[in-house]
Amino acid sequence: MGKENPKQHQPSLHESTHSLKGTFIAVMLLGIFILVAWFGFYALFLSR
Amino acid sequence: MATNQLPLAKKDARLYMAFMYVTYTALLVGGLMGLLQTLARSGKYTLPFNINYYTILTVHGVILGLVLTTFFIIGFQFSLMEKTVGISDKQRKVAWLSFWVMVTGTIMAAITILIGEASVLYTFYAPLRAHPAFYFGLAFVIIGSWIAAFVNFRQLYVWKKAHKGQKSPLLAFMVTINMLMWFIATIGVATSVIIQFIPWSLGYAETINVLLSRTLFWYFGHPLVYFWLLPAYMAWYAIIPKIIGGKLFSDPLARLAFILLLLFSIPVGFHHQLTEPGIDPTWKFIQVVLTFMVIIPSLMTAFSIFATFEITGRKKGYKSLFGWFKKLPWKDVRFLAPFIGMAAFIPGGAGGIVNASHQMNALVHNTIWITGHFHLTAATTVILTFFGITYWLVPHLTGRRLTPRLNKLGIIQTFVWTVGMTIMSGAMHIQGLLGGPRRSNFSEYAGGEQVATWINYQIAQTVGGTILFIGILLMVYIFIQLTFFAPRGVEEFPIAEEEKNAEPTPKILENWYLWIGITIALILFAYTIPVFDILKHSPPGSPPFDWPIGRG
Known part of the structure; x- marks a missing residue:
């Protein structure tokens, strides 16, 4: 086995990042908020 | 290039502070007008000295929507450019020229409005006619901002020439995108002002094509809101991470987001004209689709x-799902206000x-829902971020420090603003859904049943507006302290860095020919046919109206 190239083994940002579970949940909640708001106002439009 | 810790040279700081002085003068004057508006709309207060409601409404919109924002943004962006790519003596001189051209235009427009010769609101819709000096003033503000844009372009160009093959600093890239968007967008409103409004207001042209003027305004009017928003995004992407002790999340993602905003901010003006009868619904649909791309x-x-x-x-070691959220620097106003x-x-x-x-x-x-909407986006999202920037930018420029006392005062200011705006904007949204109109002065509309449901919301707007004005006084006080009285010292100019092992940024993100080409292609696609339709099929043009609002 030859000498390892340290550059190859330096983890890239995406390998080394910490968990982004909180971010995932936060953006999903944001998406749900936008959809609920949109359909809510659409219902108001239909009811008038 | 100056580093983040070192203060800027005095001659540079003076230039950027000049923009800040205009910004905070505008905040005070425009804010006072806003307070008077909400008082007048409560129906319990009559404006003193026979002041026309539409005069103060115009001052409020022009001074805050056009003057405050443009001056703050250009001053802030100049400071970002200097920190990232530098400024030469010649560029500084031209930057001063841009400042004075903008100031001249602002004074011309402001005087014209204040003497009641331009009560046409900040959208200056035809056929309301203002005194020609109002339109000339607006043209000067735009021309001044173009000079600033070309200084920024030149700054990046000189840096790129000296750093062949390197990617441009992220903030310089973002400033260039914003000024490109501004330049392309303002061509629309400048065309309308120079070709339509000025000859018509001078009496050389008897009529004006109203639909064309509104279309050209909204070709500019929507990117205008992104021109306000992008500097806030600059702070969110590239400054806030530094303030909270982190790194840039992703340089390529930030650049791609800015490119998409450049592409999709301009060919979308028809979504402000959805009720306009003279535009083919197909083109409205296409522009609505393009608008949704901005999401x-x-x-x-x-x-x-x-x-x-x-x-x-x-x-920092927080392991639970949202533990990291609790530990954000909530007591640092440089973070709290933008948050x-x-x-x-x-x-x-x-x-x-x-x-x-x-x-x-x-x-x-x-309806006044729309007013509530842009008081959330422009007057909260954008303005609180601008305040957040002020807390470190102004002391950095004046060689002073944001003391714990001023930081605390800033936190109080942020809460006052939040409470005031929640009440005012919330009431505007609800009243809008109940059919309450925007723009208009207090009226009982001959006692209609629906009208009776509006008054409590209008009073709530007065309460919110009063709280907001207290917030403005506090902010102006903090600005004066940071400018003249805070203790001498060094305040950091926070610019976030990339992770050492960040993925490289693809070169295509800096291919200006490509992105400008697609921007122009999208604009031509979205506007060419409808504008030809408008030119061909418009009803007869309108003579000017000076009454009930307009001139005199």
């Missing part, structure tokens, strides 16, 4: 911000999607 970079931004917060918190701005953009953005949806636009068009 993509907005959500990319939201994702990036959450991720920055989470990664920074996890690096509340970000939070306000969630309902603000959701409301924007409602406004741009054709059917639901019928629900809210020309």
